[in-house]
Amino acid sequence: MTSSHTVRPYQSYVYAYPHKTAYRPLTGHPVGRPALRELWAGERKDALSLYLHIPFCEVRCGFCNLFTRIGAPDELTTRYLDALDRQATAVRDALGDDEPVRFAAAAFGGGTPTFLTAPELERLCDIAEKRMGADLRSVPLSVETSPSTATADRLAVLADRGTTRISIGVQSFVDAEARAAVRPQRRAEVEAALERIRDARIPVLNIDLIYGIDGQTEDSWRSSLDAALAWQPEELYLYPLYVRPLTGLGRVGAEAAADAAWDEERLRLYRGGRDHLLAHGYEQVSMRMFRRGDAPRQGPDDYACQTDGMIGLGCGARSYTSRLHYSFDYAVEMREVRAIIDGYTATEDFSRAEVGRYVDGDEARRRHLLQSLLQAEGLQLAEYHERFGAAPGDDFPSELGLFEARGWLDGSAVASGLLRLSPEGLAHSDALGPELFSPAVRAAMAAYELK
Numbered sequence: 035m036t037s038s039h040t041v042r043p044y045q046s047y048v049y050a051y052p053h054k055t056a057y058r059p060l061t062g063h064p065v066g067r068p069a070l071r072e073l074w075a076g077e078r079k080d081a082l083s084l085y086l087h088i089p090f091c092e093v094r095c096g097f098c099n100l101f102t103r104i105g106a107p108d109e110l111t112t113r114y115l116d117a118l119d120r121q122a123t124a125v126r127d128a129l130g131d132d133e134p135v136r137f138a139a140a141a142f143g144g145g146t147p148t149f150l151t152a153p154e155l156e157r158l159c160d161i162a163e164k165r166m167g168a169d170l171r172s173v174p175l176s177v178e179t180s181p182s183t184a185t186a187d188r189l190a191v192l193a194d195r196g197t198t199r200i201s202i203g204v205q206s207f208v209d210a211e212a213r214a215a216v217r218p219q220r221r222a223e224v225e226a227a228l229e230r231i232r233d234a235r236i237p238v239l240n241i242d243l244i245y246g247i248d249g250q251t252e253d254s255w256r257s258s259l260d261a262a263l264a265w266q267p268e269e270l271y272l273y274p275l276y277v278r279p280l281t282g283l284g285r286v287g288a289e290a291a292a293d294a295a296w297d298e299e300r301l302r303l304y305r306g307g308r309d310h311l312l313a314h315g316y317e318q319v320s321m322r323m324f325r326r327g328d329a330p331r332q333g334p335d336d337y338a339c340q341t342d343g344m345i346g347l348g349c350g351a352r353s354y355t356s357r358l359h360y361s362f363d364y365a366v367e368m369r370e371v372r373a374i375i376d377g378y379t380a381t382e383d384f385s386r387a388e389v390g391r392y393v394d395g396d397e398a399r400r401r402h403l404l405q406s407l408l409q410a411e412g413l414q415l416a417e418y419h420e421r422f423g424a425a426p427g428d429d430f431p432s433e434l435g436l437f438e439a440r441g442w443l444d445g446s447a448v449a450s451g452l453l454r455l456s457p458e459g460l461a462h463s464d465a466l467g468p469e470l471f472s473p474a475v476r477a478a479m480a481a482y483e484l485k
Contacts, residue, residue, distance in 0.1 A: 041440065041465050043297055044274050048408065048467030050352065051401045054364050056478035057389045067386040070128035073355050078343060079129055081138040084168050086118065086158060087348030088142065089375055090149040092182055111150060113379040114348075115157055121347050122165035124384035129345075137168040137345075141176040145350070148183035152191045159195040166345070171196035176238075178203070181219050181227040189234040199238035199269075200231055206247060206254075207261035214248045215275070221261075228265050237330060238268040245303035246275035246296065255303050259310050268329035271322045272307045274300045274464070304461060318410045321463035349378035353387075356398075360390030367484075397472060398422075399429050404470045408463050412447055412454025426453055433469055442466060 046053075060067050090111065129135050140162060150158060162168045176199040177192055184202060192200065204224050206212050212219050231239055241262045245255055262270060308318065316324040325331075344354040352361040362378060365371050393401065403426050406413035418426055427434055434453075437443050442459030444452075459466060471479070 041462065042294075043301055043462050044276065044464050046468045047273075047276065047464055048404065050359075051404050051467075051471070052359065052391050052393070052397065052475045053471075053479055054352065054361065055482040056475045057359070057361060057364070057391050058478065059389050060358075060360065060387050067388060068358070069386050070125060071130065071385070073358055073360075073387060074129055077355050079133060079135045081136060082343045082345055084137045084140040084162060084166060085344060085346045085348075085351050086140075086142050086147075086162060087144060087346065087351035088114075088147040088150060088158070089145040089348065089350050089371070090114075091144065091146045092149065092180070110375070110379070111154055114375070115150075115154060115161070117379045117381060118158075118347055119161050119165060120382065121384040122161050125345060125347065126166050128385060135167060137166065137173060139174045139176075140168050140170055143178050146180050146183055147177055148179040148185075148188045148192075150188075152185075152187040155188055155191045156195075159191070161347075166347075174198045176201060179227075179231075181224045184227040184230055186230050186233075189230055189236070193234045193236055197236050199240060200234075200236045201240040201242065201269075201271075202227065202231065203242045204258075204262065205242060205244040205273075206250070207258045208250075208254050211247045211250050211254065211258075214250075215244065232265065239265065240269035240271060241265070241267045242271045242273060243307075244273045244275050245307060246300040250303070252303065252306055255307060256310065259307055263311075263314055266326065268326050270311060270316065270324045272304065272311075272324065273322055274304065301461060308461075318460070320409050321460050349375055356393075358387065358390050358392050360387040362388050364389075391475075391478070395422075396429075397475070400470050400472055403430060404467055407453065407455060407470075408467060410455070410460060412444070412452040415448075415451050415453055418453075430470070436469065437466060 126135075142158065147158070148155070159170055163170055173196075175195075175197045177197050178201045179188075180203055184200075189200075205215055205217055207221050207224060209220055228239075228241075243258055243262060304321075308324075311324045312318065315327045317327055319325055342354045342356045344352065346353045346361065349362045350364075352359060363374050365374055399422055402418060402421065403413060406418075413426065415425065418424075422429070434443070437455075437459065438445075440459075440462075442455055442462060444454040444456045444459070447454035455463070455466070
Protein backbone atom coordinates (compact mmCIF):
# COMPACT_ATOMS: atom_id res chain seq x y z
CA MET A 35 0.00 0.00 0.00
CA THR A 36 1.21 3.49 -0.84
CA SER A 37 0.78 6.00 1.96
CA SER A 38 -1.00 9.19 0.94
CA HIS A 39 1.62 11.05 2.96
CA THR A 40 4.29 10.12 0.39
CA VAL A 41 2.28 11.94 -2.29
CA ARG A 42 2.62 15.70 -2.72
CA PRO A 43 -0.90 16.85 -1.76
CA TYR A 44 -0.78 20.24 -3.49
CA GLN A 45 0.08 19.66 -7.13
CA SER A 46 -2.59 21.49 -9.13
CA TYR A 47 -5.99 23.03 -8.51
CA VAL A 48 -8.18 21.24 -11.07
CA TYR A 49 -11.37 23.23 -11.71
CA ALA A 50 -11.71 22.41 -15.41
CA TYR A 51 -10.38 19.70 -17.70
CA PRO A 52 -8.49 19.75 -19.99
CA HIS A 53 -6.35 22.48 -18.45
CA LYS A 54 -6.05 25.70 -20.45
CA THR A 55 -2.29 25.18 -20.89
CA ALA A 56 -3.20 22.15 -23.03
CA TYR A 57 -5.05 24.42 -25.50
CA ARG A 58 -3.40 25.26 -28.81
CA PRO A 59 -4.20 27.55 -31.78
CA LEU A 60 -6.99 25.96 -33.82
CA THR A 61 -5.34 26.07 -37.22
CA GLY A 62 -5.91 22.49 -38.39
CA HIS A 63 -9.47 23.05 -39.57
CA PRO A 64 -9.95 22.63 -43.35
CA VAL A 65 -10.68 26.34 -43.76
CA GLY A 66 -8.62 27.68 -40.89
CA ARG A 67 -10.11 28.36 -37.48
CA PRO A 68 -13.50 26.64 -37.00
CA ALA A 69 -16.62 28.78 -37.31
CA LEU A 70 -18.70 29.08 -34.14
CA ARG A 71 -21.84 28.42 -36.16
CA GLU A 72 -20.44 24.99 -37.12
CA LEU A 73 -19.26 24.23 -33.59
CA TRP A 74 -22.66 24.94 -32.04
CA ALA A 75 -24.75 23.28 -34.76
CA GLY A 76 -26.40 20.23 -33.25
CA GLU A 77 -25.52 21.17 -29.67
CA ARG A 78 -28.23 21.37 -27.02
CA LYS A 79 -29.02 25.01 -26.34
CA ASP A 80 -31.91 24.79 -23.86
CA ALA A 81 -29.82 25.01 -20.65
CA LEU A 82 -26.64 26.93 -21.46
CA SER A 83 -24.36 28.62 -18.94
CA LEU A 84 -23.13 32.16 -19.61
CA TYR A 85 -19.83 33.52 -18.28
CA LEU A 86 -18.61 37.09 -18.82
CA HIS A 87 -14.95 37.77 -18.01
CA ILE A 88 -13.66 41.18 -16.86
CA PRO A 89 -9.83 41.11 -16.79
CA PHE A 90 -9.15 44.14 -14.58
CA CYS A 91 -8.09 44.54 -10.95
CA GLU A 92 -6.96 47.48 -8.80
CA VAL A 93 -3.95 45.47 -7.60
CA ARG A 94 -2.55 42.04 -8.40
CA CYS A 95 -2.28 39.78 -5.38
CA GLY A 96 1.01 37.97 -4.89
CA PHE A 97 -0.55 34.51 -5.33
CA CYS A 98 -2.65 35.39 -8.38
CA ASN A 99 -2.08 33.69 -11.73
CA LEU A 100 -5.46 34.63 -13.16
CA PHE A 101 -5.76 36.39 -16.49
CA THR A 102 -6.00 39.99 -15.32
CA ARG A 103 -4.21 43.33 -15.49
CA ILE A 104 -3.80 46.19 -13.04
CA GLY A 105 -5.85 49.23 -13.93
CA ALA A 106 -7.44 50.26 -17.22
CA PRO A 107 -5.97 53.48 -18.66
CA ASP A 108 -7.24 55.52 -21.59
CA GLU A 109 -10.86 54.34 -21.49
CA LEU A 110 -9.77 50.71 -21.82
CA THR A 111 -12.89 49.48 -20.00
CA THR A 112 -15.06 51.22 -22.58
CA ARG A 113 -13.14 49.64 -25.45
CA TYR A 114 -13.29 46.28 -23.70
CA LEU A 115 -17.08 46.48 -23.26
CA ASP A 116 -17.38 47.52 -26.90
CA ALA A 117 -15.49 44.37 -27.90
CA LEU A 118 -17.57 42.26 -25.50
CA ASP A 119 -20.69 43.65 -27.19
CA ARG A 120 -19.32 42.72 -30.63
CA GLN A 121 -18.38 39.25 -29.44
CA ALA A 122 -21.80 38.67 -27.84
CA THR A 123 -23.52 39.70 -31.06
CA ALA A 124 -21.38 37.27 -33.09
CA VAL A 125 -21.85 34.40 -30.64
CA ARG A 126 -25.62 34.85 -30.41
CA ASP A 127 -25.76 34.89 -34.20
CA ALA A 128 -23.72 31.67 -34.32
CA LEU A 129 -26.16 29.96 -31.93
CA GLY A 130 -28.91 30.53 -34.48
CA ASP A 131 -32.67 30.47 -34.04
CA ASP A 132 -33.50 26.98 -35.30
CA GLU A 133 -34.29 25.97 -31.73
CA PRO A 134 -34.88 27.90 -28.51
CA VAL A 135 -31.73 29.30 -26.90
CA ARG A 136 -32.04 29.47 -23.13
CA PHE A 137 -29.54 30.25 -20.37
CA ALA A 138 -29.93 28.40 -17.08
CA ALA A 139 -27.14 30.16 -15.16
CA ALA A 140 -24.86 33.17 -15.49
CA ALA A 141 -21.69 34.46 -13.85
CA PHE A 142 -19.43 37.50 -14.03
CA GLY A 143 -15.82 36.74 -13.12
CA GLY A 144 -12.33 38.07 -13.58
CA GLY A 145 -10.20 39.76 -12.60
CA THR A 146 -12.70 41.77 -10.63
CA PRO A 147 -16.02 42.48 -12.40
CA THR A 148 -16.78 45.23 -9.87
CA PHE A 149 -13.68 47.08 -11.08
CA LEU A 150 -16.26 48.40 -13.55
CA THR A 151 -18.24 51.46 -12.46
CA ALA A 152 -21.95 51.15 -11.70
CA PRO A 153 -22.96 52.42 -15.20
CA GLU A 154 -20.48 50.00 -16.76
CA LEU A 155 -21.99 47.14 -14.75
CA GLU A 156 -25.40 48.17 -16.13
CA ARG A 157 -23.94 47.89 -19.61
CA LEU A 158 -22.43 44.49 -18.79
CA CYS A 159 -25.86 43.23 -17.72
CA ASP A 160 -27.39 44.71 -20.87
CA ILE A 161 -24.89 42.75 -23.00
CA ALA A 162 -25.89 39.53 -21.23
CA GLU A 163 -29.59 40.25 -21.59
CA LYS A 164 -30.07 42.21 -24.81
CA ARG A 165 -27.32 40.62 -26.90
CA MET A 166 -27.32 37.06 -25.53
CA GLY A 167 -30.92 36.80 -24.38
CA ALA A 168 -30.15 35.73 -20.81
CA ASP A 169 -32.90 36.61 -18.32
CA LEU A 170 -30.66 37.53 -15.39
CA ARG A 171 -33.52 38.02 -12.95
CA SER A 172 -34.83 34.48 -13.44
CA VAL A 173 -31.61 32.42 -13.30
CA PRO A 174 -28.80 32.09 -10.73
CA LEU A 175 -26.32 34.96 -11.29
CA SER A 176 -22.98 34.88 -9.47
CA VAL A 177 -20.62 37.89 -9.38
CA GLU A 178 -17.08 38.17 -7.96
CA THR A 179 -16.01 41.26 -6.04
CA SER A 180 -13.24 42.62 -3.81
CA PRO A 181 -13.38 44.66 -0.60
CA SER A 182 -12.33 47.92 -2.26
CA THR A 183 -14.75 47.63 -5.20
CA ALA A 184 -17.83 46.35 -3.33
CA THR A 185 -19.30 49.86 -3.19
CA ALA A 186 -22.93 50.61 -2.46
CA ASP A 187 -23.70 51.93 -5.96
CA ARG A 188 -22.20 48.89 -7.69
CA LEU A 189 -23.93 46.45 -5.35
CA ALA A 190 -27.25 48.24 -5.92
CA VAL A 191 -26.92 47.67 -9.68
CA LEU A 192 -26.08 44.00 -9.19
CA ALA A 193 -28.95 43.44 -6.75
CA ASP A 194 -31.41 45.21 -9.05
CA ARG A 195 -30.30 43.16 -12.07
CA GLY A 196 -30.90 39.85 -10.31
CA THR A 197 -27.61 38.81 -8.70
CA THR A 198 -28.25 35.82 -6.45
CA ARG A 199 -24.67 35.21 -5.26
CA ILE A 200 -21.77 37.53 -4.53
CA SER A 201 -18.30 36.10 -3.91
CA ILE A 202 -15.73 38.26 -2.15
CA GLY A 203 -12.03 37.47 -1.99
CA VAL A 204 -10.98 38.24 1.58
CA GLN A 205 -8.20 35.60 1.93
CA SER A 206 -7.38 36.67 5.49
CA PHE A 207 -8.90 38.91 8.15
CA VAL A 208 -5.42 39.33 9.66
CA ASP A 209 -3.78 42.45 8.23
CA ALA A 210 -0.23 41.07 8.48
CA GLU A 211 -1.25 37.92 6.58
CA ALA A 212 -2.95 39.97 3.86
CA ARG A 213 0.31 41.91 3.44
CA ALA A 214 2.31 38.66 3.32
CA ALA A 215 0.07 37.50 0.45
CA VAL A 216 0.79 40.82 -1.30
CA ARG A 217 -2.85 41.81 -0.87
CA PRO A 218 -2.96 45.36 0.49
CA GLN A 219 -6.15 45.63 2.53
CA ARG A 220 -7.17 46.35 6.11
CA ARG A 221 -9.67 44.34 8.11
CA ALA A 222 -11.79 47.45 8.70
CA GLU A 223 -12.22 47.82 4.92
CA VAL A 224 -13.16 44.15 4.60
CA GLU A 225 -15.76 44.37 7.35
CA ALA A 226 -17.26 47.54 5.82
CA ALA A 227 -17.53 45.81 2.44
CA LEU A 228 -19.24 42.79 3.99
CA GLU A 229 -21.71 45.10 5.71
CA ARG A 230 -22.53 46.76 2.38
CA ILE A 231 -23.01 43.34 0.74
CA ARG A 232 -25.41 42.22 3.47
CA ASP A 233 -27.28 45.55 3.19
CA ALA A 234 -27.75 44.87 -0.55
CA ARG A 235 -29.72 41.71 0.37
CA ILE A 236 -28.14 39.48 -2.26
CA PRO A 237 -29.28 35.97 -1.22
CA VAL A 238 -25.93 34.15 -1.15
CA LEU A 239 -22.66 35.52 0.22
CA ASN A 240 -19.47 33.56 -0.39
CA ILE A 241 -16.21 34.45 1.36
CA ASP A 242 -12.87 33.16 0.02
CA LEU A 243 -10.12 32.43 2.55
CA ILE A 244 -6.56 31.16 2.01
CA TYR A 245 -4.46 28.91 4.25
CA GLY A 246 -0.70 28.45 4.13
CA ILE A 247 0.22 32.16 4.12
CA ASP A 248 3.66 32.99 5.48
CA GLY A 249 3.37 33.64 9.22
CA GLN A 250 -0.11 32.11 9.51
CA THR A 251 -0.69 29.88 12.55
CA GLU A 252 -3.51 27.55 13.53
CA ASP A 253 -4.74 30.26 15.91
CA SER A 254 -4.65 33.05 13.32
CA TRP A 255 -6.35 30.76 10.78
CA ARG A 256 -9.08 30.03 13.32
CA SER A 257 -9.51 33.74 13.97
CA SER A 258 -10.01 34.39 10.24
CA LEU A 259 -12.57 31.59 10.06
CA ASP A 260 -14.43 33.00 13.06
CA ALA A 261 -14.36 36.51 11.59
CA ALA A 262 -15.94 35.10 8.42
CA LEU A 263 -18.48 33.04 10.36
CA ALA A 264 -19.64 36.19 12.17
CA TRP A 265 -21.23 37.22 8.86
CA GLN A 266 -23.00 33.84 8.54
CA PRO A 267 -22.01 33.45 4.90
CA GLU A 268 -24.07 30.97 2.93
CA GLU A 269 -20.83 29.67 1.40
CA LEU A 270 -17.14 29.62 2.28
CA TYR A 271 -14.25 28.58 0.04
CA LEU A 272 -11.00 27.53 1.70
CA TYR A 273 -8.07 27.69 -0.74
CA PRO A 274 -4.54 26.40 -0.16
CA LEU A 275 -1.91 28.97 -1.04
CA TYR A 276 0.03 28.10 -4.17
CA VAL A 277 3.32 29.70 -5.21
CA ARG A 278 3.07 29.76 -9.00
CA PRO A 279 5.53 30.81 -11.70
CA LEU A 280 5.38 34.41 -12.93
CA THR A 281 3.32 35.58 -9.93
CA GLY A 282 4.48 38.05 -7.28
CA LEU A 283 5.09 35.29 -4.73
CA GLY A 284 6.48 32.98 -7.40
CA ARG A 285 9.40 35.33 -7.92
CA VAL A 286 10.47 35.07 -4.28
CA GLY A 287 9.15 31.79 -2.94
CA ALA A 288 10.19 28.94 -5.20
CA GLU A 289 11.88 27.14 -2.30
CA ALA A 290 8.67 27.10 -0.25
CA ALA A 291 6.75 25.46 -3.08
CA ALA A 292 9.05 22.44 -2.88
CA ASP A 293 8.96 22.20 0.90
CA ALA A 294 7.36 19.02 2.31
CA ALA A 295 6.97 20.73 5.69
CA TRP A 296 4.80 23.39 4.04
CA ASP A 297 2.67 20.60 2.55
CA GLU A 298 2.10 19.20 6.04
CA GLU A 299 1.34 22.64 7.42
CA ARG A 300 -1.28 23.30 4.73
CA LEU A 301 -2.86 19.88 5.30
CA ARG A 302 -3.05 20.59 9.03
CA LEU A 303 -4.66 23.98 8.44
CA TYR A 304 -7.08 22.47 5.89
CA ARG A 305 -8.22 19.79 8.33
CA GLY A 306 -8.59 22.32 11.12
CA GLY A 307 -10.63 24.63 8.90
CA ARG A 308 -12.78 21.79 7.58
CA ASP A 309 -13.56 20.48 11.05
CA HIS A 310 -14.29 23.98 12.35
CA LEU A 311 -16.83 24.65 9.59
CA LEU A 312 -18.46 21.23 9.94
CA ALA A 313 -18.86 21.90 13.67
CA HIS A 314 -20.59 25.19 12.83
CA GLY A 315 -23.29 23.62 10.68
CA TYR A 316 -21.64 23.79 7.26
CA GLU A 317 -21.61 20.89 4.82
CA GLN A 318 -18.60 20.08 2.67
CA VAL A 319 -19.34 20.24 -1.07
CA SER A 320 -15.76 19.76 -2.30
CA MET A 321 -12.25 20.12 -0.93
CA ARG A 322 -12.66 23.91 -1.18
CA MET A 323 -16.37 24.61 -0.94
CA PHE A 324 -18.50 24.61 2.20
CA ARG A 325 -22.19 25.54 2.33
CA ARG A 326 -24.20 26.58 5.36
CA GLY A 327 -26.63 23.76 6.12
CA ASP A 328 -29.74 25.94 5.70
CA ALA A 329 -28.49 27.94 2.70
CA PRO A 330 -30.29 27.93 -0.65
CA ARG A 331 -28.64 26.05 -3.50
CA GLN A 332 -27.70 28.22 -6.45
CA GLY A 333 -27.30 26.10 -9.57
CA PRO A 334 -24.36 23.73 -10.16
CA ASP A 335 -21.87 23.34 -7.31
CA ASP A 336 -18.24 24.35 -7.53
CA TYR A 337 -17.65 24.07 -11.28
CA ALA A 338 -19.42 20.68 -11.40
CA CYS A 339 -20.10 21.01 -15.10
CA GLN A 340 -19.84 17.45 -16.39
CA THR A 341 -22.34 18.55 -18.99
CA ASP A 342 -21.27 21.00 -21.67
CA GLY A 343 -22.92 24.13 -23.03
CA MET A 344 -20.77 26.90 -21.57
CA ILE A 345 -20.68 30.21 -23.42
CA GLY A 346 -17.73 32.35 -22.34
CA LEU A 347 -17.45 35.99 -23.40
CA GLY A 348 -14.33 38.07 -22.83
CA CYS A 349 -10.68 37.42 -23.51
CA GLY A 350 -10.10 35.15 -20.49
CA ALA A 351 -13.29 33.11 -20.77
CA ARG A 352 -13.63 29.52 -21.97
CA SER A 353 -16.49 28.01 -23.95
CA TYR A 354 -17.42 24.32 -23.96
CA THR A 355 -19.23 22.38 -26.63
CA SER A 356 -19.52 18.60 -26.42
CA ARG A 357 -16.51 18.23 -28.75
CA LEU A 358 -14.35 21.32 -28.31
CA HIS A 359 -13.25 23.56 -25.46
CA TYR A 360 -12.03 26.92 -26.73
CA SER A 361 -10.98 30.38 -25.61
CA PHE A 362 -8.48 33.11 -26.48
CA ASP A 363 -4.76 33.04 -25.76
CA TYR A 364 -3.63 32.77 -22.14
CA ALA A 365 -0.83 34.44 -20.19
CA VAL A 366 0.22 35.30 -16.65
CA GLU A 367 3.08 37.77 -17.18
CA MET A 368 1.68 41.30 -17.14
CA ARG A 369 3.14 42.51 -20.46
CA GLU A 370 1.69 39.46 -22.25
CA VAL A 371 -1.69 39.90 -20.57
CA ARG A 372 -1.87 43.54 -21.66
CA ALA A 373 -1.03 42.58 -25.24
CA ILE A 374 -3.79 39.94 -25.37
CA ILE A 375 -6.35 42.37 -23.93
CA ASP A 376 -5.31 45.04 -26.45
CA GLY A 377 -5.65 42.50 -29.25
CA TYR A 378 -9.10 41.51 -28.02
CA THR A 379 -10.36 45.11 -27.92
CA ALA A 380 -9.16 45.63 -31.50
CA THR A 381 -10.90 42.49 -32.82
CA GLU A 382 -13.82 43.02 -35.17
CA ASP A 383 -14.58 39.43 -36.24
CA PHE A 384 -15.52 37.08 -33.40
CA SER A 385 -17.15 34.42 -35.58
CA ARG A 386 -14.42 31.77 -35.18
CA ALA A 387 -12.74 29.92 -32.33
CA GLU A 388 -9.11 30.94 -31.68
CA VAL A 389 -7.42 28.40 -29.41
CA GLY A 390 -8.73 25.26 -27.78
CA ARG A 391 -8.65 21.50 -27.48
CA TYR A 392 -10.92 18.82 -28.89
CA VAL A 393 -12.40 16.55 -26.25
CA ASP A 394 -12.77 13.01 -27.66
CA GLY A 395 -14.44 10.00 -26.06
CA ASP A 396 -11.61 9.19 -23.66
CA GLU A 397 -11.16 12.82 -22.62
CA ALA A 398 -14.91 13.21 -22.08
CA ARG A 399 -14.83 10.18 -19.78
CA ARG A 400 -11.88 11.60 -17.85
CA ARG A 401 -13.58 14.94 -17.51
CA HIS A 402 -16.81 13.42 -16.23
CA LEU A 403 -14.99 11.18 -13.76
CA LEU A 404 -12.63 13.88 -12.54
CA GLN A 405 -15.19 16.61 -12.01
CA SER A 406 -17.74 14.27 -10.39
CA LEU A 407 -15.21 12.58 -8.13
CA LEU A 408 -13.89 15.91 -6.84
CA GLN A 409 -17.36 16.67 -5.45
CA ALA A 410 -18.00 15.37 -1.94
CA GLU A 411 -21.21 13.63 -3.03
CA GLY A 412 -19.28 11.61 -5.62
CA LEU A 413 -20.09 10.13 -9.01
CA GLN A 414 -23.37 8.38 -9.82
CA LEU A 415 -22.30 5.05 -11.32
CA ALA A 416 -25.59 4.61 -13.20
CA GLU A 417 -25.28 8.07 -14.75
CA TYR A 418 -21.75 7.33 -15.93
CA HIS A 419 -22.85 4.00 -17.42
CA GLU A 420 -25.82 5.61 -19.16
CA ARG A 421 -23.57 8.21 -20.77
CA PHE A 422 -20.57 6.05 -21.68
CA GLY A 423 -21.85 2.45 -21.68
CA ALA A 424 -19.22 1.30 -19.19
CA ALA A 425 -18.23 1.52 -15.55
CA PRO A 426 -15.48 3.90 -14.37
CA GLY A 427 -13.54 0.89 -13.10
CA ASP A 428 -13.55 -0.60 -16.61
CA ASP A 429 -12.28 2.63 -18.18
CA PHE A 430 -9.75 3.62 -15.50
CA PRO A 431 -8.74 0.50 -13.56
CA SER A 432 -5.17 1.56 -12.79
CA GLU A 433 -6.04 5.08 -11.59
CA LEU A 434 -8.93 3.95 -9.40
CA GLY A 435 -6.87 1.03 -8.09
CA LEU A 436 -4.18 3.51 -7.08
CA PHE A 437 -6.71 5.74 -5.31
CA GLU A 438 -8.11 2.75 -3.45
CA ALA A 439 -4.63 1.64 -2.35
CA ARG A 440 -3.97 5.11 -0.98
CA GLY A 441 -7.20 5.12 1.02
CA TRP A 442 -8.71 7.88 -1.08
CA LEU A 443 -11.98 6.05 -1.94
CA ASP A 444 -14.99 5.50 0.31
CA GLY A 445 -15.64 1.78 0.00
CA SER A 446 -19.04 2.03 1.67
CA ALA A 447 -20.44 4.28 -1.10
CA VAL A 448 -20.63 1.58 -3.78
CA ALA A 449 -23.69 0.04 -2.13
CA SER A 450 -25.46 3.36 -2.75
CA GLY A 451 -24.44 3.38 -6.41
CA LEU A 452 -21.69 5.94 -5.89
CA LEU A 453 -17.99 6.27 -6.51
CA ARG A 454 -16.99 8.68 -3.77
CA LEU A 455 -13.84 9.98 -2.13
CA SER A 456 -13.04 9.35 1.51
CA PRO A 457 -12.29 12.38 3.71
CA GLU A 458 -8.58 11.70 3.07
CA GLY A 459 -9.26 11.52 -0.67
CA LEU A 460 -11.03 14.89 -0.58
CA ALA A 461 -8.07 16.34 1.33
CA HIS A 462 -5.80 15.16 -1.49
CA SER A 463 -8.02 16.44 -4.34
CA ASP A 464 -5.14 18.51 -5.73
CA ALA A 465 -3.04 15.35 -6.08
CA LEU A 466 -5.85 13.09 -7.23
CA GLY A 467 -7.10 15.39 -10.00
CA PRO A 468 -3.81 15.50 -11.94
CA GLU A 469 -3.56 11.67 -11.77
CA LEU A 470 -6.58 11.55 -14.10
CA PHE A 471 -5.03 13.73 -16.82
CA SER A 472 -4.49 11.81 -20.06
CA PRO A 473 -0.94 11.32 -21.37
CA ALA A 474 -1.74 13.62 -24.30
CA VAL A 475 -2.94 16.41 -22.03
CA ARG A 476 0.06 15.97 -19.75
CA ALA A 477 2.39 16.25 -22.74
CA ALA A 478 0.65 19.38 -24.03
CA MET A 479 0.78 21.01 -20.59
CA ALA A 480 4.48 20.12 -20.21
CA ALA A 481 5.24 21.61 -23.64
CA TYR A 482 3.33 24.82 -22.91
CA GLU A 483 5.62 27.82 -22.82
CA LEU A 484 4.82 30.03 -19.84
CA LYS A 485 4.31 33.66 -20.70
